[in-house]
Amino acid sequence: MKFAEVMKTDDWKTEKHVPVIDCPDTVKAGEKVAVEVGVGNEIAHPNTTEHHIRWIKLYFMPENGKFAYELANFDFAAHGESVEGANKGPAYTEPFGKALIKLTSSGTLLVTAYCNIHGIWENSKKIVVEA
């Protein structure tokens, strides 16, 4: 079995698990660019002790490159856990992350997100780097 067979994807506007990448389509080489990643941008994903997004990872595959690079890793650790029981805790981490990146070549940003009961989901976005 290949990892690609395990990854799920869909239209993020109708499927609440699909992570979304928000950044400019075109950037200048070497400039700092803010890239936001999130799950549930259109339809909120549950954030409970039993059902939540654990992490989102962001990668970059250069246009003429052979290998992908991990850019950022966001772990979401609080989902209402408490000694009083599930969903009685005082803290929740929402599935959102922001990274500042600099690129020197065009390529594709890739994102994966993990739901603790619905598995791993992916999405991608092309980014053009101008000299």
Ligand SMILES: [Fe+2]
């Ligand atoms: Fe889920």
